[in-house]
Amino acid sequence: MIIIEEKDKLILKDVDNFNPKHIFECGQAFRWIANEDGSYTNVSHGKVINVRKDKEDIILLNTNREDFENIWMDYFDLNRDYKSLRDELSIDDTLKNAMDYGDGIRILNQDPFETIVTFIISANNQIPRIRNSIKIISSMYGKSLGEFMGEEHFSFPDCETLAEAKVEDLREFARVGFRDQRIIDASKMIRDKEIDIQSLFNIPIEDARKELMRLPGVGPKVADCVLLFAFKREESFPVDVWIKRVMEELYLKEDTPKKKIASEGRRIFGKNAGFAQQYLFYYGRENNLGK
DNA sequence: GTCCAGGCCAGAC
């Protein structure tokens, strides 16, 4: 990869496997805004960044080399060799097909606390509403990061701030419904180090999963999402209704409990099961598979 | 009006 720096702008050349639309729409992140010019604006780690693909180049606006090295390199998972990853995952035609279809999906490395709250909100919810709730929570409790492309952007609040939020505000303004108390209680547990989320990076995945599930609103599926999207556990295989449908349709050929699907996913796809999950999710959802 | 969506939780077996 070659990096060319201009004012508030970086051009990345020779980046393999980077399709903003597919990264943005495979269900892992909810703060990307699609702009009319085909670019995407995102807030993460207290920074606003704009991303677009121009032929084979990736153009990053509103950033610089320092932030790129400290934040975005890891956030966009640019240290990973996706070419050999795809080779490793080419174990059957079904997955190959899904990988061609969702060409350029990457798994982002997102902030742990933000990811936990985001996926607590995602429970029995719909994508547009999840996005809306996250946006409102940020504008109510986050810090202003100034204006970019005609819109003011806000950071996601930290656990100390969100722990002090009022349930009725979360419900009335952020429209999170019954998830209101869960968000506050989980934030308190994290703030009080009842669960030390930083330590989850360094313990076995099953232990980390159990720890996460102590948080209110975090069940098996949410825990697996958090492990995959924030804790770099790419063997994690989150099973939502779509993955259930896709796996039953393409692999298992019969009605199967979610727990069994998760273990089958890890068995079939191995240490990179999380990547297989993202491709299958995108493929299944875009094609309304099994519905 | 009714149904349901990218699950979790409590209660019942």
Next chain:
DNA sequence: GTCTGGCCTGGA
């Protein structure tokens, strides 16, 4: 341990 019903909300 496995299964079931209820849950905020808002768009179809």
